Amino acid sequence: MRTTAPLVALLAASALVLTGCTGGGSSGADQKSTLTVLTPSSTFLIDPASSQNLATTSLSFLDRRLTTWDVKKGQDAKVVPDLATSTGTAGDDGKTWTYTLKDGLKFSDGSPITSESIKYGIERSFSDQLQGGLSYHKTLLEGGSDYKGPFDGESLDSIETPDAKTIVFHLNKAFGDWPWIASMPAFSPVKESNGNPATYKKAPITSGPYKVQSIKDGTSVTLVRNKYWSKATDSVRTAEADQVVFQESQNQNTVVQNLVNDTGSFKTAFGAQYLGASDLAAVNGNPSAKSRLATSQAGPIQYLAINTRRGDLQQLKVRQALEYAVDKKAYLVASGGSNAGAYASTLITPGIAGRQDYDLYPAPESGDVAKAKSLLSSAGVTGLKLTLLTQNDAASLAEAQAIQQGLKRAGITVTLKTEDVDSFSTDVAKSNPDFDLALSSWQPDFPSANANISPLFDSSQIGNGNFNLSQYANKDVDTAIAAAQAEVDQTKAQAQWAAIDKRIMQDAPIVPLTYAKNSFLHGSGVGNFFIPSFPAYPDYMTLTIEQ
Known part of the structure; x- marks a missing residue:
């Protein structure tokens, strides 16, 4: 979704x-x-x-x-x-x-x-x-x-x-x-x-x-x-x-406090919104409330979309440099730490049948700056300047700044372009978007790798409000997606999706950042x-x- x-x-x-x-x-x-x-x-x-x-x-x-x-x-x-x-x-x-x-x-x-x-x-x-x-x-x-x-x-x-x-x-x-x-x-x-x-x-x-x-x-x-x-x-x-x-239109801070206090009707109530970093701090400080906290396993993917049709980002080595330059540790800290997510390296999220764990760009959690610089040099690119589109709320801004500082270490200058949620949702899904990078996330609409991969990487999903934010187009991948979608035998289909996952990541259209956790x-x-x-x-x- x-x-x-x-x-x-x-x-x-x-x-x-x-x-x-x-x-x-x-x-x-x-x-x-x-x-x-x-x-x-x-x-x-x-x-x-x-x-x-x-x-x-x-x-x-x-x-x-x-x-x-x-x-x-x-x-x-x-x-x-x-x-x-x-x-x-x-x-x-x-x-x-x-x-x-x-x-x-x-x-x-x-x-x-x-x-x-x-x-x-x-x-x-x-x-x-x-x-x-x-x-x-x-x-x-x-x-x-x-x-x-x-x-x-x-x-x-x-x-x-x-x-x-x-x-x-x-x-x-x-x-x-x-x-x-x-x-x-x-x-x-x-x-x-x-x-x-x-x-x-x-x-x-x-x-x-x-x-x-x-x-x-x-x-x-x-x-x-x-x-x-x-x-x-x-x-x-x-x-x-x-x-x-x-009960609608509830203030989140009030909801959390009432559930932490656990009195009256709140004993048989729950909050429908997952907790943010400040909420988690309040809950973890109360032993009774902490025992009533449920945190998911790593799930929805948080990622950095790379506009594969823009300038130097059309070069594979430049995109691969970004894979190594990003400081995932700083991003996770900005997101709320280990309670908020786990490091990501694949497109298919945990909990989806047939998922295979792998990492085509192995690096320390804070990245491999030397490897990134080497790839940029090999591509003949110096002084790379990029625009990062993100939402203007405090949490999104903190995450974007973590990306900005991580890339700066590799000599990449990132300018942040912030928008409200409605403008962001419109601009990020245009056919010819005006950004180099964008922070986004994805929770599949149903538990199949199809719902992970097709909406984000099939070329038919570029622009017009769709969610191939990287403008990624690969005919071989499109053909493989169509074949996996047509397969009725789910065991065979799962193997096909796992292979497609790795094939797409070879082209580095996104940087997988974390698999989010909800509490x-x-x-x-x-x-x-x-x-x-x-x-x-x-x-x-x-x-x-x-x-």
Whole structure:
């Protein structure tokens, strides 16, 4: 997913569950069990067609999808059936995917969930009235590039529903990761009578274990049980809390302090935003709070993008010089130290199946200045001057200054160009951007190397708001990416992606800096709070509250 902006947006709404209750019923207690989620976001993006929500976070409590993720501590994430009976049956060498729905599926109004409602939910995502959602399926489905949604009565013929329980997808190319695509928000069923974008976000008819009771814009969203949800059809969600209340527009400092104090309702609450360096200092100074801190393994990649089409940076030796000149130690310190990340050398992030660890540019943590100078001399480049684009917040500026000082040691002069988050997000993704270097980060939208590599290094992803920030174009790499995407056998595909990873790094289009770690704080009444290998966020679907 795009992480040039803070990762907070991904956690705009999340939910926990209470142990000891049965799905679809009451806890049997006089007082309803309530979990409070504290989020800085002022908006809960309820419409799945507009959401980039991960399968393990907020919308999974309101919406089910054809598939979902099964994440466990210390294990790679797996794609598993959700509404469907399997993760999909491939045909036509991976260009056709067929799903059969489980028996007894119902919406929160008691009506049956059908293949047609899933087709309609996907079709809605093509409308200009619903923007911002993940769009992988839009480029993969036949006819998707010309389709404008169902609100003018048009249907997308590449999605077939031969009966109420069967749905068939016809793709314009083989795509072995389609089971992961089917876990994205747009694959949630939507009733046509409830599909108006203007009204859906106020009164959605849901398919998950909860439904919306009330929405107070910018203040709170309250979810209560969907009595028609059946645990018998859902192998992943426990959904044992009676209600979940999202408290929005929360000040992060106040959230951390309340959770550190751990009194009253904050005992059964957690913060939806990962902690920054100052937050971690406050938590680590309190033994009780420190015991309630969960820190992820190394995950999302933080990197320095090198504009491979600019001046001397077109030379491989110059880019390789940057690999050695960067002071990763200083960058990590500026980022918050070992609590904030671990040193990176590959493109595929930890927690992705098939990842191979390697380092084509071995050097001390602070870099190898002599090696960098030697490469620049060999390239005939002296007095190299570069512009580094970064965001203007204090944390980003500190990280950029660490890069600036590291490169200065090799005789490279770096001028910082700082922008607010919106301007940065626009300018960094232009077709002909005005920068030499840019600091960015990337959390894949699904746990496959495909989602690591293709968006950042396929030449089709240059400019137009896409995220090949290095302007990197290599025909051989493009061909290899296409072959790996088409491979249905995931063991074979993983080996292909690992080889592509190394091939790209031979061209040095980025400097991998760190794999970020995210830390979250919860109250003492919240149990089973862990962060899986992927994603670098807690799995809110299986947490408990300990009375």
